Amino acid sequence: MPSLSEAYRSHPVHVQHKHPDLNSLQELPESYTWTHHGHDDHTNSPASNESVPVIDLNDPNASKLIHHACTTWGAYQVLNHGIPMSLLQDIQWVGETLFSLPSHQKHKAARSPDGVDGYGLARISSFFPKLMWSEGFTIVGSPLEHFRQLWPQDYDKYCDFVMQYDEAMKKLVGKLMLLMLDSLGITKEDLKWAGSKGQFEKTCAALQLNSYPTCPDPDRAMGLAAHTDSTLLTILYQNNISGLQVHRKGVGWVTVPPLSGGLVINVGDLLHILSNGLYPSVLHRVLVNRIQRRLSVAYLCGPPPNVEICPHAKLVGPNKPPLYKAVTWNEYLGTKAKHFNKALSTVRLCAPS
Numbered sequence: 188m189p190s191l192s193e194a195y196r197s198h199p200v201h202v203q204h205k206h207p208d209l210n211s212l213q214e215l216p217e218s219y220t221w222t223h224h225g226h227d228d229h230t231n232s233p234a235s236n237e238s239v240p241v242i243d244l245n246d247p248n249a250s251k252l253i254h255h256a257c258t259t260w261g262a263y264q265v266l267n268h269g270i271p272m273s274l275l276q277d278i279q280w281v282g283e284t285l286f287s288l289p290s291h292q293k294h295k296a297a298r299s300p301d302g303v304d305g306y307g308l309a310r311i312s313s314f315f316p317k318l319m320w321s322e323g324f325t326i327v328g329s330p331l332e333h334f335r336q337l338w339p340q341d342y343d344k345y346c347d348f349v350m351q352y353d354e355a356m357k358k359l360v361g362k363l364m365l366l367m368l369d370s371l372g373i374t375k376e377d378l379k380w381a382g383s384k385g386q387f388e389k390t391c392a393a394l395q396l397n398s399y400p401t402c403p404d405p406d407r408a409m410g411l412a413a414h415t416d417s418t419l420l421t422i423l424y425q426n427n428i429s430g431l432q433v434h435r436k437g438v439g440w441v442t443v444p445p446l447s448g449g450l451v452i453n454v455g456d457l458l459h460i461l462s463n464g465l466y467p468s469v470l471h472r473v474l475v476n477r478i479q480r481r482l483s484v485a486y487l488c489g490p491p492p493n494v495e496i497c498p499h500a501k502l503v504g505p506n507k508p509p510l511y512k513a514v515t516w517n518e519y520l521g522t523k524a525k526h527f528n529k530a531l532s533t534v535r536l537c538a539p540s
């Protein structure tokens with residue numbers, strides 16, 4: 188996937204590569220101590236019983252439910268999505284095996300500052316004075332070279348699971364894109380890049396495996412700091428351990444409980460742009476715990492290389508000017524690497540009213 192691999196060439200992201208093995212620390216080092224975020228969640232607010240909607244993709248009202256979820260939360264969970272449970276378990280096993288390798292072995296597949304794939308700290312780390320209690324592995328295209336370093340004997344077994352997961356996710360992206368666009372009043376014929384079969388088969392994606400080891404002082408640590416994804420949409424599988432929270436205006440941080448076989452769908456910045464701000468990208472973060480390692484697998488999906496995303500013609504009009512400039516995913520990743528959470532405002536055409 189040449190486009191994504193080039194995204195950081197002109198904006199290398201320097202994050203500390205030699206970090207301690209989090210699995211062996213008995214105390215939280217100063218460099219991992221965030222100012223007390225006090226788990227400032229929604230429990231005291233009037234809307235405390237609200238949570239991210241759960242949508243059955245076989246529900247005839249799915250499109251309407253998605254519209255509501257995307258305008259209010261920027262996220263929802265899906266059931267009956269067609270991804271076999273066994274595939275979710277296989278990819279979880281790849282993650283578990285990978286992150287259980289000794290530190291020196293994982294570093295053989297380290298991500299380079301101007302590269303996109305490999306093992307390392309979250310690339311957003313460079314924007315924060317403190318380190319996050321997590322490690323990640325990013326895959327764009329084939330993981331073969333890195334997996335050969337990690338598992339010289341049986342890398343092909345791991346590659347197979349990743350390829351199967353990628354294929355299944357691509358199909359789900361097709362379904363979800365159709366539903367999400369339909370929920371905005373846009374058809375596949377309205378988007379040139381929907382592909383000849385209208386199944387969005389040319390979309391680009393990155394697969395991100397995340398591990399959040401058990402933490403000796405979880406209240407003062409941060410697994411993954413608050414961010415939005417740069418994507419059109421992200422499909423997130425979480426093992427059965429809580430930690431993911433989404434931010435809702437007027438409510439605060441709300442935990443997204445893991446559902447057996449469920450997948451979390453996040454609205455990303457490019458869908459925010461395409462929908463002319465109607466579907467705001469969701470701010471989310473991950474907290475850690477003292478008892479069990481948490482694992483997640485994010486399928487970060489964007490448009491094909493060189494496709495410019497701009498507010499869709501059907502969502503602009505005399506009273507609704509386009510709010511954002513046109514950008515390719517690659518250009519936007521560069522902007523994000525430079526401006527992080529201010530990236531969306533740098534591509535905004537007029538100030539929010």
Ligand SMILES: C=C1C[C@]23C[C@@]1(O)CC[C@H]2[C@@]12CCC[C@@](C)(C(=O)O1)[C@H]2[C@@H]3C(=O)O
Binds near residue numbers: 191325415
């Ligand atoms: C395509 C991508 C989206 C992503 C940056 C990346 O190049 C590959 C990793 C993705 C990820 C996963 C963790 C959170 C995030 C903000 C990050 O630092 O790396 C996202 C990036 C993103 O959506 O901007």
Ligand SMILES: O=C(O)CCC(=O)C(=O)O
Binds near residue numbers: 411423483
């Ligand atoms: O671990 C999670 O639940 C979230 C991960 C995430 O936000 C990401 O990979 O972009």
Ligand SMILES: [Fe+2]
Binds near residue numbers: 414415416471
């Ligand atoms: Fe994310």
